[in-house]
Amino acid sequence: DVKVTQSSRYLVKRTGEKVFLECVQDMDHENMFWYRQDPGLGLRLIYFSYDVKMKEKGDIPEGYSVSREKKERFSLILESASTNQTSMYLCASSPAGGNGEQYFGPGTRLTVT
Amino acid sequence: RKEVEQDPGPFNVPEGATVAFNCTYSNSASQSFFWYRQDCRKEPKLLMSVYSSGNEDGRFTAQLNRASQYISLLIRDSKLSDSATYLCVVNEGWGNQFYFGTGTSLTVIP
Numbered sequence: 001d002v003k004v005t006q007s008s009r010y011l012v013k014r015t016g017e018k019v020f021l022e023c024v025q026d027m028d029h030e031n032m033f034w035y036r037q038d039p040g041l042g043l044r045l046i047y048f049s050y051d052v053k054m055k056e057k058g059d060i061p062e063g064y065s066v067s068r069e070k071k072e073r074f075s076l077i078l079e080s081a082s083t084n085q086t087s088m089y090l091c092a093s094s095p096a097g098g099n100g101e102q103y104f105g106p107g108t109r110l111t112v113t
Numbered sequence: 114r115k116e117v118e119q120d121p122g123p124f125n126v127p128e129g130a131t132v133a134f135n136c137t138y139s140n141s142a143s144q145s146f147f148w149y150r151q152d153c154r155k156e157p158k159l160l161m162s163v164y165s166s167g168n169e170d171g172r173f174t175a176q177l178n179r180a181s182q183y184i185s186l187l188i189r190d191s192k193l194s195d196s197a198t199y200l201c202v203v204n205e206g207w208g209n210q211f212y213f214g215t216g217t218s219l220t221v222i223p
Contacts, residue, residue, distance in 0.1 A: 033211070040121075042200070042215035043157070058210070090156060094211075101147070102202075102211060104156035 003027075004105035006091050012111045019078040021108050023091030029103075030096040032074035034058075034066060036087040037107075043090065049074055050096070081112045116140065117203050119214035127222050130191045134217045136201030137183045146177055148186050149200040151216065157200055160186075191221045 007022035025032065033048040035058075045058030047066040055066050063085060067075045074093075078085055091105040119136045126132050138146075146163035161168065163175040163184050174187040184201055201214035 035213075040215065043213040045210060048210065056210075101159045101162075102157075104158070106156055 004091055004093055004103050006089075006105040006108050008108050009106060010109050010111075012113065013078075013081050014113055015082060017078075017081050017112075019081050019110065019112075021076040021078075021089055021091075021110070023074045023076070023093075023105055024072050025074075025091075025093040025103070026072065027093060027095075027103065028071065029093035030071075031094045032068065033092040033094075033102070034064075034074065034076045035090045035092065036060070036085075037090055038087050046076065081110075083112050086110060086112045115214075116212035117201055117214040119201050119217050121215055121217060123218040123220060125220045125222055126191055128191060128193060130221075131187065131189045132191055132219065133188075134186045134199055134201075134219075135183055136185070136214050137181075138201075138203045138212070139182070140203070140205055141179075141182060143182075143203045143205050145204040146184050147202040147204075148173075148175055148184075149202055149213075151198045151200055153197075160199070188219075191219075193221050193223060196220045 004025045031050050034046040035043040037043045044060050046064050049055045049068040065077045089108045092102040094102045117138050148160040149157040150160045151157040163177045167176045172189045176185045198216040198218050200216045203212045
C-alpha cells in the first residue's frame with residue numbers, strides 16, 4: 001500500500017520560531033510537493049522537487065524553504081514563523097512525467113501564535 | 114486570473130439525485146486532468162483521471178472539452194457517502210506542476 005507520511009498531524013508554534021515539517025514517501029517517486037490549504041483558496045503550491053537536491057518555487061514560496069537530501073524525504077522549513085502561516089500543510093508525491101496521480105500525506109495543521 | 118476555477122457550491126442534493134460539477138481551466142496547453150475527492154479533515158485522493166474521450170467509473174462520469182477548456186464530473190444515483198469536496202486538478206505537462214481548483218462541496222441528504 002502506497003504511503004506518504006508527515007511528521008506531525010498538529011503543531012503549535014510561536015511567532016519567530018523556526019519550523020520543520022517532514023514528509024516521507026515509500027513509492028520511489030521522483031516528484032514531491034508541498035502545498036498549503038486555506039478555506040476559500042484551495043491548495044496552493046509552495047515548492048516542489050523533481051529530483052534529489054532539486055527544487056522549484058511554486059506559487060507562494062515567500063517565507064518558506066525546502067530541502068531534499070534523499071529521494072524519499074522532502075522537508076519544508078519556515079525560517080521565522082508568522083501568524084499568516086497558520087494553515088493546513090499537505091505533502092504529496094508523484095512519479096515522473098506529470099501525468100500520474102498525486103499521493104497525499106494526511107496533512108499537518110500548523111498554528112502560529 | 115486563476116488557473117483552475119470551480120463553483121464552490123455548496124450543492125445539497127437528495128439521495129438518488131444526479132449532480133454535475135464543472136471546472137474551467139485557463140491554459141489551453143494543459144495536458145492532463147483529474148478529479149480528486151477530499152473528505153472533511155482528510156487529504157485529497159484521486160477519484161478519476163479525465164480523458165479526451167470521456168470516461169466512466171460506476172456512477173461517476175468525467176468529460177473533457179478542450180475547445181471550451183472545461184472538465185465536468187457527473188454523479189448519478191447519489192449516495193450519502195458521496196458527501197465530500199470535489200477538486201478539479203490540471204497539469205500543464207511541464208515542470209510537473211499541478212493546479213488545483215478550490216473545490217466544490219457536495220452534501221447528499223437522506
